[in-house]
Amino acid sequence: MRALVVMASTLLVFGCVQGVDDLAKAGDWEKIGYQDGVRGQLSRSYSELNEMGPAVHSEYDAGYQRGLLEFCDADYAYQIGLSGHYYTGACEGLPEGQRFRMEWQRGWTDYSN
Structure with missing residues (x-):
């Protein structure tokens, strides 16, 4: 949902x-x-x-x-990666930037496989 x-x-x-x-x-x-x-x-x-x-x-x-x-809401980063949206690094330096990248990468990996 x-x-x-x-x-x-x-x-x-x-x-x-x-x-x-x-x-x-x-x-x-x-x-x-x-x-x-x-x-x-x-x-x-x-x-x-x-x-x-x-x-x-x-x-x-x-x-x-x-x-x-x-x-850069890390709670949605997985879905962004899973949808195939490429991440440019725009969230780097923000408090949740590292968590965002990790969650996005997890979604991107699932999208790519």
Whole structure:
């Protein structure tokens, strides 16, 4: 049941995602950061953000941290690995970072076999 809830939540988050170009045009840097973080992507560099438009880096960083904290929940890391989602190392340095990596690796191993 828990796996079903995680998968449904993931589909909901990814299904409602607006395009980055549209968000940049609208100046919604916080949402761009949130989307990157909740997907477990590494943070975009300042130059990458500035290529998209006049970026507000503090808004991007705040959104990224909020999204990353949701993604890096070690209780769901196994399911993320089991779903075949590649882990970029974005959770390293966070309090649960090592546990997240271990649980993700366990799921990734089961996915790969």
